[in-house]
Amino acid sequence: xxxxxxxxxxxxxxxxxxxxxxxxxxxxxxxxxxxxxxxxxxxxxxxxxxxxxxxxxxxxxxxxxxxxxxxxxxxxxxxxxxxxxxxxxxxxxxxxxxxxxxxxxxxxxxxxxxxxxxxxxxxxxxxxxxxxxxxxxxxxxxxxxxxxxxxxxxxxxxxxxxxxxxxxxxxxxxxxxxxxxxxxxxxxxxxxxxxxxxxxxxxxxxxxxxxxxxxxxxxxxxxxxxxxxxxxxxxxxxxxxxxxxxxxxxxxxxxxxxxxxxxxxxxxxxxxxxxxxxxxxxxxxxxxxxxxxxxxxxxxxxxxxxxxxxxxxxxxxxxxxxxxxxxxxxxxxxxxxxxxxxxxxxxxxxxxxxxxxxxxxxxxxxxxxxxxxxxxxxxxxxxxxxxxxxxxxxxxxxxxxxxxxxxxxxxxxxxxxxxxxxxxxxxxxxxxxxxxxxxxxxxxxxxxxxxxxxxxxxxxxxxx
Amino acid sequence: xxxxxxxxxxxxxxxxxxxxxxxxxxxxxxxxxxxxxxxxxxxxxxxxxxxxxxxxxxxxxxxxxxxxxxxxxxxxxxxxxxxxxxxxxxxxxxxxxxxxxxxxxxxxxxxxxxxxxxxxxxxxxxxxxxxxxxxxxxxxxxxxxxxxxxxxxxxxxxxx
Numbered sequence: 001x002x003x004x005x006x007x008x009x010x011x012x013x014x015x016x017x018x019x020x021x022x023x024x025x026x027x028x029x030x031x032x033x034x035x036x037x038x039x040x041x042x043x044x045x046x047x048x049x050x051x052x053x054x055x056x057x058x059x060x061x062x063x064x065x066x067x068x069x070x071x072x073x074x075x076x077x078x079x080x081x082x083x084x085x086x087x088x089x090x091x092x093x094x095x096x097x098x099x100x101x102x103x104x105x106x107x108x109x110x111x112x113x114x115x116x117x118x119x120x121x122x123x124x125x126x127x128x129x130x131x132x133x134x135x136x137x138x139x140x141x142x143x144x145x146x147x148x149x150x151x152x153x154x155x156x157x158x159x160x161x162x163x164x165x166x167x168x169x170x171x172x173x174x175x176x177x178x179x180x181x182x183x184x185x186x187x188x189x190x191x192x193x194x195x196x197x198x199x200x201x202x203x204x205x206x207x208x209x210x211x212x213x214x215x216x217x218x219x220x221x222x223x224x225x226x227x228x229x230x231x232x233x234x235x236x237x238x239x240x241x242x243x244x245x246x247x248x249x250x251x252x253x254x255x256x257x258x259x260x261x262x263x264x265x266x267x268x269x270x271x272x273x274x275x276x277x278x279x280x281x282x283x284x285x286x287x288x289x290x291x292x293x294x295x296x297x298x299x300x301x302x303x304x305x306x307x308x309x310x311x312x313x314x315x316x317x318x319x320x321x322x323x324x325x326x327x328x329x330x331x332x333x334x335x336x337x338x339x340x341x342x343x344x345x346x347x348x349x350x351x352x353x354x355x356x357x358x359x360x361x362x363x364x365x366x367x368x369x370x371x372x373x374x375x376x377x378x379x380x381x382x383x384x385x386x387x388x389x390x391x392x393x394x395x396x397x398x399x400x401x402x403x404x405x406x407x408x409x410x411x412x413x414x415x416x417x418x419x420x421x422x423x424x425x426x427x428x429x430x431x432x433x434x435x436x437x438x439x440x441x442x443x444x445x446x447x448x449x450x451x452x453x454x455x456x457x458x459x460x461x462x463x464x
Numbered sequence: 465x466x467x468x469x470x471x472x473x474x475x476x477x478x479x480x481x482x483x484x485x486x487x488x489x490x491x492x493x494x495x496x497x498x499x500x501x502x503x504x505x506x507x508x509x510x511x512x513x514x515x516x517x518x519x520x521x522x523x524x525x526x527x528x529x530x531x532x533x534x535x536x537x538x539x540x541x542x543x544x545x546x547x548x549x550x551x552x553x554x555x556x557x558x559x560x561x562x563x564x565x566x567x568x569x570x571x572x573x574x575x576x577x578x579x580x581x582x583x584x585x586x587x588x589x590x591x592x593x594x595x596x597x598x599x600x601x602x603x604x605x606x607x608x609x610x611x612x613x614x615x616x617x618x619x620x621x622x623x624x
Contacts, residue, residue: 042483259612
């Protein structure tokens with residue numbers, strides 16, 4: 001290895017590739033620089049990225065003093081700590097250049113964007129630059145050996161589980177079974193006890209939960225905006241997002257946010273909670289894409305730190321890709337079915353037992369059963385349309401094709417996601433144990449089962 | 465010169481990181497293992513691994529009078545200050561310093577175990593039994609170091 005002056009230095013005890021896992025940023029790194037006059041400055045950096053066998057990149061957000069020192073003296077001392085073993089190394093670096101675009105910048109920027117999205121600072125907290133340094137020495141400070149966290153799958157076990165899960169997915173014939181088999185299989189075969197599948201809505205700006213496993217409530221219909229948090233960022237960038245220290249990231253982001261607030265840069269605002277139904281430390285979210293389009297996001301999470309590895313990420317990407325293709329195939333098949341409108345005999349409305357009060361707000365489709373929120377948007381308008389036809393005409397049998405043409409649903413002409421909304425509604429009614437249920441009766445057909453007397457009430461707006 | 469808040473932070477179980485400059489002008493990062501403000505209040509001593517200072521050519525009994533920077537960060541909130549001054553002298557550790565370092569490690573490790581959700585035995589990996597020495601610091605200026613746009617702002621400066 002060569003020193004910046006061109007002479008030879010002692011061989012480093014470790015090469016960068018030996019400690020690459022340490023650079024993940026799970027424990028903040030310590031950066032010391034010195035001015036030309038020898039006055040040191042010591043601070044933390046949130047991210048170190050291995051660029052090649054000899055170089056690392058550091059994220060530069062607020063390092064004004066560091067930048068001034070580097071202009072006078074390019075040498076740097078960096079302490080890095082492994083997030084799992086807590087082994088510690090001292091790197092001697094020499095500043096080479098600053099990048100404000102390109103793959104290295106983009107990779108560091110993604111991490112900063114992720115933190116910003118967690119605390120609602122997307123507009124002000126951005127990566128300023130990626131500083132590139134050459135590593136001339138690595139000194140071992142503390143090396144006590146690796147810790148193997150429990151619960152990780154090795155690549156053989158993951159491959160076996162992945163194969164079986166793909167086979168199960170391939171046997172699914174409808175969306176309802178597909179989403180259930182996927183989240184169940186992730187738990188049974190790949191050890192992901194907490195998982196969620198979210199689908200992109202018609203606008204592409206929001207994801208809605210269509211299935212989950214491992215939470216107190218399924219959260220069917222809950223929404224995440226594209227760009228918000230780990231899940232939203234996976235959708236926005238159509239790239240896998242793997243985080244092993246969520247609490248550390250939120251803590252850092254919150255500290256930065258407070259600093260911005262105190263400086264008057266932003267007003268106090270909402271702190272977007274990490275979309276999670278429990279205290280997660282690790283989260284892995286991968287985009288489910290088909291034909292170059294985002295179909296949804298598949299995400300798993302765990303209460304342990306650094307739970308997920310590249311093996312998990314690769315396996316989940318395979319599952320998500322197959323899932324997306326299968327969803328698109330099911331949607332295409334449902335649309336192609338020429339199911340004629342079925343005029344079933346009028347079924348007399350149920351009049352016995354307690355009455356269920358259905359309130360519908362036309363302004364956004366939000367629908368309440370006995371005062372409890374059920375669903376909104378297309379799924380809410382769909383339920384209202386079905387219930388009206390049931391009450392007015394006694395209809396219980398429907399086809400996707402006829403319902404899709406109902407103008408009151410306000411479906412877009414292109415990629416209407418009708419099947420997803422129908423299954424969302426079905427699963428939400430099942431989750432709630434509602435007296436109204438939807439049952440598939442065949443390809444492109446379904447039945448509305450009403451097990452209680454209904455009182456339908458249409459409202460002008462949610463504030464009424 | 466120190467605010468009460470800064471003193472509490474520095475003397476508590478914060479993450480203590482230290483910047484020094486070698487004779488060839490290159491910076492050197494290390495850690496502190498317990499910080500105590502002395503009387504008069506613009507001096508303090510911080511426990512540092514003897515081997516780290518030796519790497520800089522500084523040994524017990526030396527009075528190098530070189531610049532030093534100490535940053536203290538609250539593990540729970542990341543609120544941070546940076547103290548800049550001079551490394552006035554280095555003296556051997558005395559009776560009670562090992563206990564002081566242990567007390568520091570207790571509080572520091574408690575914080576990272578709580579905040580980072582790691583197992584206690586993993587946190588204990590931070591504790592060490594290396595020889596430490598007392599590094600005596602004469603304060604010159606205190607800065608905000610909390611991550612954000614205010615980082616680097618001067619809080620107080622020793623007059624004269």
